[in-house]
């Protein structure tokens with residue numbers, strides 16, 4: 001406790017750039033043999049990120065922060081790179097330029113062992129669910145426990161059933177993934193992502209394909225995980241109403257950059273034409289609904 | 303002309319690149335901290351899928367090959383009045399060549415293609431990525447058990463193939479065409495040398511097992527993530543696997559006959 005306070009004081013006193021911060025961290029690590037770096041308030045910090053795909057810019061100079069313990073929503077039109085952003089944060093993809101700090105470490109500079117250590121504290125709900133198709137629902141949720149822990153079988157069983165109960169699928173435990181509906185599969189995937197109690201949860205479109213009742217339950221679940229377990233969450237979605245009701249902070253990305261950010265109220269009342277168009281779902285406006293293309297008339301050869 | 307050279311260069315480069323990538327891929331699958339206790343049940347599970355389920359096709363084709371060999375061999379040997387040499391003829395050709403090569407080709411078609419399709423589909427549906435997100439290395443959890451299962455199964459399957467083929471030739475040669483059973487077996491026993499024939503045959507089987515399984519898991523892992531991509535990868539597994547078997551068979555045989 002005392003070293004932690006000491007660390008905060010020194011840091012605030014000496015802090016003027018990232019390098020000194022790093023040196024302070026290292027010195028403290030040497031003296032106390034313990035990482036204080038997680039005391040910083042942003043779980044994820046992205047700075048000056050550039051990313052391309054097939055000579056096609058996805059991000060140009062994006063910077064954003066995900067504060068610890070908060071729910072941050074990333075919104076934007078389809079194809080604007082929201083999923084790509086999550087993949088960059090979890091180091092499934094590597095940026096052209098720029099840095100992603102997760103819990104204070106540059107995640108793209110790690111070797112496999114250290115990367116897996118950090119990934120132990122991350123959970124990700126894939127847009128497609130990505131369940132293992134050769135094992136049933138129960139085994140899918142039990143998979144991370146069996147692989148990453150040495151828990152005895154009866155504890156695994158209770159943990160898995162608890163997780164499945166939370167997403168309302170305890171009765172479906174013996175079904176195979178191919179026997180689930182799309183919405184059910186995503187809820188199983190959610191249970192699986194949560195089963196190791198990650199510190200950072202990334203939800204890629206958690207509400208898509210859910211009925212209004214389930215949607216309400218999921219919103220409550222995500223909120224209560226954050227409030228009770230101190231999770232940090234990133235929600236990717238284009239469900240404006242649901243996302244606004246749950247998020248603490250919202251980033252809107254479109255056209256390779258961040259076009260708006262703020263608390264839900266700020267974003268809802270944003271006067272900039274691009275944000276307003278996206279939030280209110282207007283067809284006409286500066287945000288392109290189309291993937292970049294040449295003139296429509298030319299393509300049709302009129 | 304310039305274009306031709308350019309294309310040649312491009313093909314050469316991409317060949318070198320894929321050899322390098324697949325070599326790295328293999329070394330990352332094989333050379334890693336052994337966690338045998340965890341790996342063992344996974345390998346057993348895969349030996350069932352890769353090896354045991356290939357048994358039917360291996361046994362049936364072994365039987366037919368043996369029977370055909372006996373028929374053909376009997377016809378030729380009869381001209382020289384040497385039908386009692388049938389056992390020797392069948393045993394040597396099966397153990398030295400036909401067993402490893404045909405067994406390998408069948409394995410590439412049956413087990414190799416299904417390995418590629420399975421891994422490719424796991425790649426397409428993001429199962430491997432989600433595994434990585436759980437800090438479980440798919441190379442260790444998915445690829446390595448399948449690789450070892452293939453490497454272990456192939457020599458065993460080839461041994462079974464050889465035995466069944468000899469039994470098939472016994473059925474045709476002795477039971478049907480009336481070669482003397484005692485001469486059939488004793489000639490076979492006298493001519494087959496364990497060190498030279500059997501061990502060399504098994505070495506071939508082991509090499510083919512490594513190469514075919516390597517190609518299969520590599521093609522699956524790096525398949526283009528579309529339905530057509532998986533189809534192409536499966537085809538490539540069978541084509542490259544078969545070509546590799548035939549080419550390597552020539553090299554191994556020349557080394558074995560020439561060097562030893």
Ligand SMILES: Nc1ncnc2c1ncn2[C@@H]1O[C@H](COP(=O)(O)OP(=O)(O)OP(=O)(O)O)[C@@H](O)[C@H]1O
Pocket residue numbers: 053054058076077078079080081082083084085127
């Ligand atoms: N594997 C890939 N290869 C090439 N380009 C890709 C690939 N995956 C995505 N892209 C491109 O990257 C861009 C962003 O894709 P991404 O999946 O991040 O969009 P998204 O914001 O998640 O969209 P959605 O809301 O529809 O899920 C798209 O323009 C897409 O064409």
Ligand SMILES: [Mg+2]
Pocket residue numbers: 082083084127204
């Ligand atoms: Mg997406």
